[in-house]
Amino acid sequence: MMFRVAVALVLFGAIITAFDIGHSEELAKRKVGGPNMVCYQHPLDIVFILDASSSIWAQNFTKAIAFVNSFIAPYEIGPRKVRVAIETYADVVYTQDVINFNDFLTRESLQKRIAGLKWHHGSRTETGMGIAYMTDNIMPKSRPDLPKICIVITDGKSQDSEKTAAEAERARDAGIEMFAIGVSRAVNASELEAIAGDPDRVIIVETYSELEAIKDKLSGKTCKKIPTTTPPPTTTTTPPPTTPAAEECGMDNPTDIYYVFDPAYLGMERVNWVTQFITHTLSAQEFLHMRVGVISGSCPLDAGFNLKEYGSVADVEERLRGYDKPRLTKLIGSLTSAYKRREGGRPNARKVAVIFIGGKIDQVAVIRNAQAAREAGVDVYFADAGNADPGFLDALNEIGFNLARAGRGARRQALAFVEEICGRY
Structure with a gap:
């Protein structure tokens, strides 16, 4: 049986709490074997939803997309393997930047496109709208008979918390497991829980620089178990393309x-x-x-x-x-x-x-x-x-x-x- 996982990352922010995708039997862990570990996982459909509002700042948005590229680096990307979709939002969903499941079917082309995503510094944080777009426009294109997961990543409180909670509930009612990652000291933990529907599916970190530390915990949950009697195929992991460094404002222009x-x-x-x-x-x-x-x-x-x-x-x-x-x-x-x-x-x-x-x-x-x-x-x-x-x-x-x-x-x-x-x- 093939498994479908749609992961929508919504980065919010604050303190690391428990996070467990909950497919320990069906989804195995990353193969141990040095810095170039490779995942041999069931087919997955993954959606990342990224907050691109003005409070993020360009430097932090750069770190967010670098995290996404690092997260997907161990996966085998392909039409019958892992497929990735990405959505950015603020006061609107930036549909011109949406990456759908079949847009890029090699890891190299996908990571290059992700590295080029634009920070739109929108004036509002309409998280509910972002979740609704994922439910109505991205997830229907996922493959049948696979578990569906949505992870939302943002830095704070949405403009309409009731709408955010309602849209997250609608997504869960549609069979989508919701996860929330919050990034900041001012994050609204109760809203993150309302998105995820369970505090165990919430991660909070204080800064975008801490995202890399949670990567293995997330990706390890989505790797396929390797039979001990059959050696895994030999593959290599291509490092993600270099994302422009987040320059410190005023370094060259005090x-x-x-x-x-x-x-x-x-x-x-x-x-x-x-x-x-x-x-x-x-x-x-x-x-x-x-x-x-x-x-x-x-x-x-x-x-x-x-x-x-x-x-x-x-x-x-x-x-x-x-x-x-x-x-x-x-x-x-x-x-x-x-x-x-x-x-x-x-x-x-x-x-x-x-x-x-x-x-x-x-x-x-x-x-x-x-x-x-x-x-x-x-x-x-x-x-x-x-x-x-x-x-x-x-x-x-x-x-x-x-x-x-x-x-x-x-x-x-x-x-x-x-x-x-x-x-x-």
């Missing part, structure tokens, strides 16, 4: 970045939002070669005064009126000189500033000073810390890049900033 905000203008809650934004960017490996600074309205500008500093009520009132005036426009104006060598600027580095907007502000002054910064060679980005005028943000697009288009959350806008910065190298 960048000096200033984060510009006025705490008195934003308020404590939105200042916390700003610190979350900055923390998210600094935690990205891509920022290893960046140099960062902060321009804020904090002390001494907001400091008080001692008992003998002013000798008249009029002088005190004038000083107090200064607390009511947002200093953001003045802070933006300082960008024209902030990148000098004495301030830590590097002559060969790109100049970048993130300006945090929120609430009422002198819009004309902001535009004027931001334009001056741009004319001084500074690439300007605008983040919405919570209550910025949408029309004003749209107007700022003429000067810089509106990060608020990625969503309201600090993490979303921070990821959009990293993506835009790194996409320019």
